[in-house]
Structures are given as C-alpha cells and as structure tokens.
Amino acid sequence: MTVSAVERLLAGRVTRADARRNVELLVGAAREAANEGGEFSAHDIARRAGVGVGTFYRRVGTLETLLEAVLEEVAAEILAKAEEGLAEPDAWEGFRRFAMAYVDLRNELCDLNAARGGGSIRALAEMRDSMRRLVERAQESGGMRADLGWTDVAFLLVSVSTGDHTIGLRAAPHQRERNLQVVLDGMRTPDPGPLPGEPPRAEEP
Known part of the structure; x- marks a missing residue:
C-alpha cells in the first residue's frame, strides 16, 4: 500500500486536525516548489504554505525530513x-x-x-x-x-x-x-x- 508524505510525517503521532492540515500545506508547498523550480529553504516552503517557520519546524522537524517524505x-x-x-x-x-x-x-x-x-x-x-x-x-x-x-x-x-x-x-x-x-x-x-x-x-x- 502506498503511504503518502503526510502519513509518513505523522507516523506514530496523534495530531489535531489543524496540525494535520499544516502538514498537508507544507507537503503541497514542497511539491509546488519542485514543479516550479522554486526555492527549498524552510522559510520559502513555510511562506508558500502560508504558515510560520516555527510551525514548519514543529510539524515536520527538518527540511531534510520533509523532502525525504515528499x-x-x-x-x-x-x-x-x-x-x-x-x-x-x-x-x-x-x-x-x-x-x-x-x-x-x-x-x-x-x-x-x-x-x-x-x-x-x-x-x-x-x-x-x-x-x-x-x-x-x-x-x-x-x-x-x-x-x-x-x-x-x-x-x-x-x-x-x-x-x-x-x-x-x-x-x-x-x-x-x-x-x-x-x-x-x-x-x-x-x-x-x-x-x-x-x-x-x-x-x-
């Protein structure tokens, strides 16, 4: 069974609906950046996702973790x-x-x-x-x-x-x-x- 990037990032964690939504936004932003040849810093992906950089680090940990999952x-x-x-x-x-x-x-x-x-x-x-x-x-x-x-x-x-x-x-x-x-x-x-x-x-x- 295919495991989505969101499920990989949330594996073993109990999260609220809004937290899950933030992870979905960050995954979508990373894929959007890849499609457009955009920047891949945590700040740039957070900006694309419409969340703060603090939310980025709380929800996905590191940029490497996010990129690996996506x-x-x-x-x-x-x-x-x-x-x-x-x-x-x-x-x-x-x-x-x-x-x-x-x-x-x-x-x-x-x-x-x-x-x-x-x-x-x-x-x-x-x-x-x-x-x-x-x-x-x-x-x-x-x-x-x-x-x-x-x-x-x-x-x-x-x-x-x-x-x-x-x-x-x-x-x-x-x-x-x-x-x-x-x-x-x-x-x-x-x-x-x-x-x-x-x-x-x-x-x-």
Missing part, C-alpha cells in the same frame, strides 16, 4: 502510474499514459532529490524495472519500434523537458506535451498521434 511520495506515484500502464489491455496505450504522467513526475523527483543534496533513491531499481516492462510489453504487441532499448526510452522521455526560452522564443503553454507527442510518434509504429495545443509564437526578438 520524494518517497513522488516515487510511489511513478510506480503506481507504471502499474496502471501495465494493467491497460492496450500495451501501447498503457505506455503512452505512463509517459504522459512520468515526464512531470520525474522532473519533480529530480528537483526534490537535488534539493536534499542528491544521493540514491530507494525506488530507483523498481522504477527501472517498470520502465523496462512497459517498453518490452509495447514492443511485443507491435506498438513500439523494436530497435529501441528501454534505456533509450528513458533518455527520450527526459529530452522533452526543455527550457522556457530559446533563440529569443518563449515556449508555448503545451510545449512539453507537444515535444512528448513528437517523441512518442518517433517510437510508435505506424500511426502518429495529433499534436496538442498550438506551436509557440515567433515574437519579435
């Missing part, structure tokens, strides 16, 4: 998405749905891991195995080109996360999804899917 939660979500993909009758569709979720979750996971100073992630071996199984299943069904290794796929999925700017252009709101669709089309045989959203505008430099 990182474990995100890793568990990646594994859950992989299991959903493996349970999908259509192997390609299962992989595609996983990929759509994985790109954002993987970025969040990496930002959280960097914020805690790096190091190993306990679920890494499971994530690799899930990726391999999803890729091999899609290939065996004929939905994915057979000349790709699952490690190729891991790097291809990372490649869709580009910066917000390049040569004076600003990324479109759906840029990451557009990038991912092109990558998925390159993996697939034989029918490409439609691109979501509109291409970025070529504004004057």
